[in-house]
Amino acid sequence: MLTHTYQTILRLHHTDAAGVLFFAHQFTLIHEAYESMMEAIGFPLRRLLAEKTFTLPIIQAEAHYTHPLFLGDRVTILLTVDQVTSSAFRLHYHLRNQDHLLTGEAKTVHTAIDPANRQKIPLPPELKACLQAST
Amino acid sequence: MLTHTYQTILRLHHTDAAGVLFFAHQFTLIHEAYESMMEAIGFPLRRLLAEKTFTLPIIQAEAHYTHPLFLGDRVTILLTVDQVTSSAFRLHYHLRNQDHLLTGEAKTVHTAIDPANRQKIPLPPELKACLQAST
Amino acid sequence: MLTHTYQTILRLHHTDAAGVLFFAHQFTLIHEAYESMMEAIGFPLRRLLAEKTFTLPIIQAEAHYTHPLFLGDRVTILLTVDQVTSSAFRLHYHLRNQDHLLTGEAKTVHTAIDPANRQKIPLPPELKACLQAST
């Protein structure tokens, strides 16, 4: 299965008055990792939205928070493809700070739909092959 | 000229690690006031985006910050139409907290464009009339 | 167990280029419902952050997305206390649009910690009693 690494920095707008990452922004960060992965395998979201043959909305998302992230932290997100079915796939993300400490985990489940009617459709075979490829 | 009042509450996601409103979110808050005004006068943004006869992108925005906003503050935004020209209008916003203290101001300039080619077009007369109406 | 209802409107900044709610913002919306509930029972987050005797960081979050939310949609969030243990509680959220259609669900797990050392502590009894009260 595919893996992909994404690096970013925790910015002020990711924090809140409690002084650490606002929990919802961990989902924003992992989605950046997902967008980066989709570009890397030749399926940039911009093209998907323009071509309108399929889109991949998230139907489930979950996260665990194990250590706070602070302003300025260097965050490395390891994305791994967890499961691929006929019309959906699940991604698993591990977030680590500059000390290689696990700060959180997340999962997202994406289903292929026809954007015209929002009905579930099979995953395009080329995308499926990319997600299942070993790296 | 039209005026419109909008009320909201400062939420955790509006704050940052400095403990107060993150400056960019003042723009998000005033845009909510703008959306609320456009609904009130019969031009909800959703319909504008769906009908595609014109949209009103912001070409200029500015803000002043005079007093910090804290988590839980009750914010009242007074929107006033500042200027209306053939193809554009300027809105002025005053933000006050629950103690009626001015916490910030902002302005946005919106130009009517044809979303198909992003060229400037005249403001629809019905919209122009609404913006210029006394309230 | 406690229930709490929160109402909001889907604004442009909640949407993305796919034309619907960006998935991470469902977490932002349910956190507003949580903040509103905490205020209603007399534990506004602002006071918790100021007093520093305990905070309630989210250690787990999950969401399901069953129907898209569009710009301008009226969203009603029903929050129910799902589970209360000695030092944690779980909240369950149901989101419905103006047609009473379920658009999504979410859960958050909050643990009481001492903000000074981030160690787990028992839930304050008064808070526990409020969460367990029938409404």
Added chain:
Amino acid sequence: MLTHTYQTILRLHHTDAAGVLFFAHQFTLIHEAYESMMEAIGFPLRRLLAEKTFTLPIIQAEAHYTHPLFLGDRVTILLTVDQVTSSAFRLHYHLRNQDHLLTGEAKTVHTAIDPANRQKIPLPPELKACLQAST
């Protein structure tokens, strides 16, 4: 005067249902450039917030939008120090896409304050020297 270059990519969460950058997020992007600059000159915001000897809140911000930014666009932000006074400085940002087209501009004015009482104080001389340095 100091200049600093920052590069980023326009992500889905920066866009809205109109299909392009949501205007308030241009302020979020330029603030990332500002944070990156402050780190580069040895004044990371995290340390400023921790040490509490001074902070640099934004008291004015403005932006112009000259060309839309789309999902996936490579954005280069050139930050230049525009003006430095005894207790404040103004930064000017130019945003360009991968085709070197100017998509927007922005300015922010920052004032040094004592976070304990939020009173204006002189800019620390070391910071002032860094901002005024030629690069």
